[in-house]
Amino acid sequence: MHSKNFNFWKEAFERKQVDIYTLAQMTGINGEITQDEFQEITGMNYIPDTSTNKVNFVSTADIVKELAATKIANTQKDNQIKVLSKQVMENKLISLQKDNQIKIMMQTIMNNKLQLMKLENK
Known part of the structure; x- marks a missing residue:
């Protein structure tokens, strides 16, 4: 109305x-x-400025464009964060796999040393 x-x-x-x-x-x-x-x-927003008793006009289309651009930028940032998070998780997994390989190698070395020590004592 x-x-x-x-x-x-x-x-x-x-x-x-x-x-x-x-x-x-x-x-x-x-x-x-x-x-x-x-x-x-x-088609313009009416924005009174009480400090100066003036009125500012802002195009509604400009506001919508800016909001859309901000939303797109935020979505792109979110996607970049997801990609980086995935890379971090993949790197962490690879690092854990390498740590596990190192642990296995260390156990093998220790077993070999132990066998050598047994052979030397015979």
Whole structure:
């Protein structure tokens, strides 16, 4: 449901009888249209700056593009983390296998030494 003057301001903007700045003055707490209606009419987000009593306009499409780009970048980072984690796990497994091989070799060496010692004592 739109405010009672929504259609008037929408038509005035579409006919270029008012510009975005005039429409911004009609938006907000004391305005005739809401911030959502401003966005619907102009395609821009209405962002009041209370420190300067000015209004900033941000394209909704730009916000969506930036959010999408951020999401893509985060997904790519997540994928890189998964790949690196897999590599770390594979390296850890290889390292454990090598440690096990070293352990087996050490046992073989110890057994050989023990046999040599037995042979020397005979």
